[in-house]
Amino acid sequence: MKKGTPVYEFSKGIWKENPILVQLLGMCPTLAVTSTVVNGVAMALAASFVLIMSSLIISSLRKIIPSSVRIASFIVIIATFVTLVDSFLKAYFYDISKSLGPFIPLIIVNCIILGRQEAFASKNTVKMSVLDALGMGVGFFLSLLVLSSVREILGFGTWFGIQVMPDFFKPWTIMIMAPGAFFTLGIMLGVYGIFKMKKSKGV
Amino acid sequence: MELILLFISFVIVNNFVLSQFLGVCPFLGVSKKIDAAFSMGLAVTFVMSITAVASWAVNNFILKKFGLEILEYVVFILVIASLVQFVEMFVKKVSPPLYRALGIYLPLITTNCAILGLALLISLKEYNFLQGLVMGIGGGVGFTLALVLMAGIREELEAADVPEPMKGAGITLIIAGIMALGFSGFAGLIK
Numbered sequence: 001m002k003k004g005t006p007v008y009e010f011s012k013g014i015w016k017e018n019p020i021l022v023q024l025l026g027m028c029p030t031l032a033v034t035s036t037v038v039n040g041v042a043m044a045l046a047a048s049f050v051l052i053m054s055s056l057i058i059s060s061l062r063k064i065i066p067s068s069v070r071i072a073s074f075i076v077i078i079a080t081f082v083t084l085v086d087s088f089l090k091a092y093f094y095d096i097s098k099s100l101g102p103f104i105p106l107i108i109v110n111c112i113i114l115g116r117q118e119a120f121a122s123k124n125t126v127k128m129s130v131l132d133a134l135g136m137g138v139g140f141f142l143s144l145l146v147l148s149s150v151r152e153i154l155g156f157g158t159w160f161g162i163q164v165m166p167d168f169f170k171p172w173t174i175m176i177m178a179p180g181a182f183f184t185l186g187i188m189l190g191v192y193g194i195f196k197m198k199k200s201k202g203v
Numbered sequence: 204m205e206l207i208l209l210f211i212s213f214v215i216v217n218n219f220v221l222s223q224f225l226g227v228c229p230f231l232g233v234s235k236k237i238d239a240a241f242s243m244g245l246a247v248t249f250v251m252s253i254t255a256v257a258s259w260a261v262n263n264f265i266l267k268k269f270g271l272e273i274l275e276y277v278v279f280i281l282v283i284a285s286l287v288q289f290v291e292m293f294v295k296k297v298s299p300p301l302y303r304a305l306g307i308y309l310p311l312i313t314t315n316c317a318i319l320g321l322a323l324l325i326s327l328k329e330y331n332f333l334q335g336l337v338m339g340i341g342g343g344v345g346f347t348l349a350l351v352l353m354a355g356i357r358e359e360l361e362a363a364d365v366p367e368p369m370k371g372a373g374i375t376l377i378i379a380g381i382m383a384l385g386f387s388g389f390a391g392l393i394k
Binding site: 025072080086101105106109111178181182187189190192193197 | 222225228273274319320323368369370373375380383
């Protein structure tokens with residue numbers, strides 16, 4: 001795949017430049033809300049929506065925003081969309097909004113979003129920026145899905161709230177607490193490292 | 204007494220990094236050397252204390268008074284961004300050696316979620332002025348503690364034989380997990 005083609009810009013975020021596993025961006029929500037799959041998925045969808053909408057707006061305004069105040073302008077645009085998402089969740093999914101707590105407003109300072117605006121949307125066309133944002137969103141979504149699945153299955157014995165482990169299985173409470181989040185993500189990075197090593201040895 | 208308990212709670216039990224996952228990015232990024240970690244911690248503590256006061260004042264005297272709570276997020280992030288800018292200019296003028304020590308860490312603080320998280324938590328828990336200030340200082344000291352401890356471990360780690368795929372961020376996260384496990388042992392300290 002060549003750099004600069006629409007397919008490349010979309011797919012790079014999913015594996016090659018995965019925002020969580022490779023760029024290590026947006027760690028706070030990743031670790032904090034993934035104790036259940038529902039929360040993880042809600043977070044990923046909310047953040048992806050903000051990412052795509054801000055990329056759309058910022059890439060179309062890229063020639064108007066003066067470069068000296070660009071960071072402040074990006075943050076205001078991002079914060080506006082976050083307020084939108086937050087009000088939407090409060091109105092239609094009150095329970096999820098309650099359990100995500102301050103982590104929905106914290107999407108504003110999620111480095112994935114600001115990072116993509118600074119590194120990509122402020123320099124590229126609208127079409128490419130939206131594709132880039134979509135790809136990063138999918139990559140973020142998949143990483144959160146894996147992380148929260150592992151934590152919920154081991155920590156509660158359930159997946160999306162449905163019992164999946166046999167009755168004699170004792171839930172590992174540690175997985176839903178803070179240390180479990182760090183351990184699981186650390187092991188995920190290790191597994192990703194093994195894949196990358198195999199590839200670089202020239203299979 | 205209640206304030207002292209609140210302080211200890213945010214330094215150890217409810218440590219911002221290890222139990223609330225706020226400020227994990229700088230925790231992973233700036234924890235390679237002890238002195239850099241300490242400078243970063245100092246800068247964060249400083250900004251957190253001021254943010255606690257400023258965001259509390261803005262929230263109570265402006266937003267609540269005029270019923271503008273919907274603008275909370277936009278206003279908080281602007282307050283933080285301009286505070287960081289102001290602190291940077293102030294430190295540069297008053298104490299050039301300190302400015303050089305904090306260097307690039309100051310602007311990075313704007314996107315540190317511990318700061319915005321602090322402002323949001325104070326407003327969410329409806330803390331009063333003193334409680335908010337204590338939370339800001341306690342949170343900053345706790346952040347510094349976690350960061351310096353991590354930097355100390357990582358300096359030793361350079362001599363260790365870590366499996367190839369786990370090198371870098373992987374092993375750092377595992378260590379953070381073990382540290383969080385240790386810190387969770389204090390949970391019974393404060394009810």
